[in-house]
Amino acid sequence: MNTSVTLAGITFKNPVTTASGTFGSGMEYGEYVDLSRLGAVTTKGVSNVPWPGNPTPRIAETYGGMLNAIGLQNPGVDVFINRDIPFLRKYDTKVIVNVVGKTTEEYCEVVERLACQDVDMLEINISCPNVKEGGIAFGQDPRCVFEITSELKKRAKQPIIMKLSPNVADIGEMARAAEAGGADALSLINTLTGMKIDIHRRAFLLANKTGGLSGPAVKPVAVRMVYQAANAVKLPIIGMGGIASAEDALEFIMAGASMVAVGTANFINPTATLEVVEGIEAYMGQYGIEDINDLIGCVK
Amino acid sequence: MSVAMKRKTVITENVEIAKDIYSMWLNAPDISREARPGQFVSLYCRDRSKLLPRPISICEINKEQGKIRLVYRIAGEGTREFAGMDAAEDMEAMGPLGNGFTLEGKKALLIGGGIGIPPMLELAKQLSCEKQIVLGYRDITFLEKEFEAYGKVYISTEDGSRGTKGNVIDAIREESLDADIIFACGPTPMLRGVKAYATEHKIKAQLSLEERMACGIGACLGCICKTKEVDHHSNVKNKRICKDGPVFYAEEVEL
Incomplete structure (x- = not known):
């Protein structure tokens, strides 16, 4: 059974990674999951200097989902290079670094x-709704x-993944713009901009007023957008949005x-990451699928 | 210390001890073995539309029987679900989480406000020095009798129905209480008052903070508090309440 996939010339032992911002740089979850079992770890967004993030409350639960407005708090690229890359390199997994900035110069x-x-790939976050x-x-x-993709592509030594926002009218148009700019891959979806009001306090739940909606509630939107993007471009896609099980993951794979x-x-x-890896293998066994690549985009 | 995995525990008792305040005992040997006063557990709802675990402080630890006690308030739909559960039902829990209190001092002031009172009970049990216990309520009191075995108990109520009328600081001033260490857990305005009092009287203080959390293990950066100095992990003036706390020395944090 082959579970490995190749994106932009990089081969991953399986198609499962972590969504940026939900896994730190792997340290906390390394106590729960053998990171070497994952296809890749995608890190929390890294900026040129340390970012303090937004005021609290930063988290609000919603029906079948949650809103967050962390504001891309991160220790900055220097600490990331000195501490987090050596940590991740102890494991037999690929490393995808999520990159954030306020200006093109900061991303560069x-x-x-x-x-x-x-590090193996860079994922460029041009879709955070909270800064x-x-x-x-x-x-x-x-x-x-298009412009930021082409600027970064000139400078990057690793393949770049452009992380797209679902808060657009036509995802295909954004996917084509990234492809035209020279992106090596796409990832989607980032969170959907949302809001929650505490009717007893008559106030916003989040200090930032709005936050990014994630979790099972967004999954159908995400599957639809992955399908549309996959049909709009030839680039490989990392799909995400509400994945909690292998069944969820397989929907995205079949969508493209x-x-x-x-x-x-x-x-x-x-x-959860490990359960998705194992569940995909179990599904392949159950249906006699020899190669995971046969499932990618199989639902037209 | 072993990793605080998500585990199945069994409810052995779940009773209402005051209006909307429940006392739950869980048979949870793996948690009780590791638990310290001031730590918390994450409880998971059965209704999967409520995604996030609910962080609940540990009120008592019974290592011999492998049990922990949680005293919680119905604050929303998640805790309402817990309140409706009965003995012998399973409860998914992860813990113990957080750092807990450091046992220290010769003469202590234990200050609990509202639903910040429960974690002070196990602390009162384990702290061997002289203890004065100040409990602040809005109106209805709970757990106060259980504290009496461990020290002198002072009560404040906002409506004046029991003890000092006002807040915990009013009670401390009224009774002229002094100490060389303060332990406190309660709403942020109370902790702000405790910090100011501790600073004014040059008393060392450990404060247990709360904030809305997602992961409970230090990854999501949802539950940060502002700190005086740059934190080594975050590299900014933020610490994680779930992982670096929930207990901090008063001088470390900006409330």
């Missing part, structure tokens, strides 16, 4: 700092998507994703 700086580092500048501002206009990422489910079940 991080990509350049990572150029000589031992005022940067983030999603780059991801909602196809011209901006070459890899899948487990996100919010990690918060509810620290071993």
